Amino acid sequence: MNFYRIMGLMGKGSLMLHERLYTPTEFLEFVQQPENAGRWFELVQGEIVEVPPPTILHTLIGTAFARFLGNFVTTHHLGYVTADGGAYMLGPGMIYVPDAAYISYERAPHVPEKYFLAAPDLAVEIVSPNDKPHEVQKKVANYLEAGTRLVWVVYPEEKAVYVWRKADEGQMLVKKVDLNGILEGDDVLPGFQLAVRDVFPE
Template identity: 40%
Template sequence: MSPAVQHNLLTADDLDKQPDDGTRYELVKGVLQKMPPAGFEHGICAAEIGSKLNVHVKTHKLGYVCGAETGFKIDQNPDTVRAPDAAFVSQSSIERQGIVRGYWEGAPDLAVEVISPNDTYAEVAEKVDEWLTAGCAMVWVINPRRETVEVYRANEDLVLLHGNDTLEGGDVVKGFQCRVQDIFA
């Protein structure tokens, strides 16, 4: 038996034209997915890492940090538009594409995903894979429950950080450093 064919796939343009009903959506392989509001703990971690990144990036004029509402079109035919909890787009990427009004075409240089209590391991792994496949240089997965950060890069081993370990931006967010425990303070 052949797999069922999905009809009526949406595009990034369709997603952009969705009426504002107060719900956050992502588009995954042409299928609209509701994103429930984040919990309080999740929001604190996302704001903490986003603000730390933003201060560093602005101080050193490295590019821009985006919040959780920012869509990145990371695949097409069918379209996928994801919105990480925080993202960094380098100045060199901005110079190539400019400041766009719609979704950013492609992946950010850094995507940050904060795990929510209802996220499954498979869902998080799928997002990490999508970001890296789309060209994201680095992905940070922050786990508030375990107070850890997983650092992913294409073709490199996973790095697991916790406590007094230092989270570094490497060659992606040059000079950025933060103690892992400070994300959860």
């Protein structure tokens, strides 16, 4: 059985360490406690990190991605699409909750009770103003190392999406798609196209 430390951001950016060991199951029990209602957590390399709640703009963008992805995936009977709240286990000490994600039936034959036991095929992460660039890149790297094939990192202020994937040689590749560009599902969702403009509210 694997155990992990829990760290949470409490109050106004202060850091509190919970001196005990938790399993992934205990992590879910922790975040479901009444006093944690309305708060957002992820398990990152054995630590529980509290993340800021999404803004209205953040929520609208995430919902748009989930809607467009969901329509395509449902029509073609490919798998499941989650909005924020859908949790994925990337490894023994890592549970991420992307803003939107797609996971194929091949990776998830059944709907889990608590969280998917694999990384999503495609993850959408919306960057908040307080997110540090190196933390965003590390998160992308964790997705790709865990088997996610496509990561869309959305920058609301820039109105652009950075598309990350892993090359055959193992290095991380990225390209920017601006407001007038088109996102494509590539080999993850063949035939899927989405105008970047359509995910940003007017």
